[in-house]
Amino acid sequence: MQKTFLARLQSGARNCLIGALLLILGIPLYQFLLLVPSGYSNALNSQGQTMAWIHANTLLFLGYRALLILGFALMLSMPFALFRIIVAQEILGREEEPVEVVEDEEDEELAEEETGEIEEKSESVASQPENSMPEFAWRGKGFAVLATWMELIGLLVFVLGTLGSTFYYLMISFSSNYEAPLSGLFAIVTFTIGGGLLAFACLFFGAMIARSGRKLWPDSWVFFSYLALAIAAVMCGSAVEVAFNSTGQPVLSTFAIFLFGLWVLWYGVMVVRLRAE
Secondary structure: OOHHHHHHHHHHHHHHHHHHHHHHHHHHHHHHHHHHHHOHHHHOOOHHHHHHHHHHOHHHHHHHHHHHHHHHHOOOOHHHHHHHHHHHHHHHHHHOOOOOOOOOHHHHHHHHHHHHHHHHHHHHHHHOOOOOOOHHHHOOOHHHHHHHHHHHHHHHHHHHHHHHHHHHHHHHHOOOOOOOOOHHHHHHHHHHHHHHHHHHHHHHHHHHHHOOHHHOOOHHHHHHHHHHHHHHHHHHHHHHHHHHOOOOOOOHHHHHHHHHHHHHHHHHHHHHOOOOO
16 A cells, blocks of 8 residues: 555544544533533423423533534545545555456466456556546446445545534524424434434445455454444434334434444554554
8 A cells, every 4th residue: 555545544544533522522521520510410301391401401411512513524535535545445445356367368368358457457557646546447347436435425424414403503502482393303303314414324335344344344344343333233223213203312322422422443553553555
């Protein structure tokens, strides 16, 4: 792996590490040390109590939402970086495949053509500019392409949905009426649409790596893929739960976000530890 390519990956991975740590450590600690003593848990019993608590604890509420938004925003570099890693690993894995012994001239010609094709692709990879991918990189990677865009859009939906609901709740909390009829809509957009997209992204990324398994990937990446499949199931459950109970406090959403943070943390650790060949 070239140093310039690796340096870009690791720079983004460090941001992902910070974002993941905010989700799995920063937010729980913030809740335990600041929100719970201020009566946040009791405020969740009803919408009116929630708006009253936000009105009385505006700075605490903004701090909590800022951590949540920042955590997801720092992960925006992950989707395309993970796609590039998958493409690079599969290209290198194909180049390293042993050439089978041929027994007749026709098979020998076919083997020579395949070897030439691999060498041509290898040269194409080496000659690509730093910020581009070889033309053939997208071939046969339909699920990885879907996963890339789904994760990127899912992260953006989480960020924008959380940001929008933050301003909406602030506006309602300082009004004379504490009713927030759009709260269910914001929950569905953030957790059902955004969470659903992230669930399918985890599913497709996990399947792309798991299908090759240990023949192509180290054990840590194989574990990473299986963890993605498990997280996809939890996040799908969270998306469905919010869709059918958008007015209540979702049970699976917090757990799903925590697991997603662990998955991103695992990714960041693995990428930061990579060394150029």
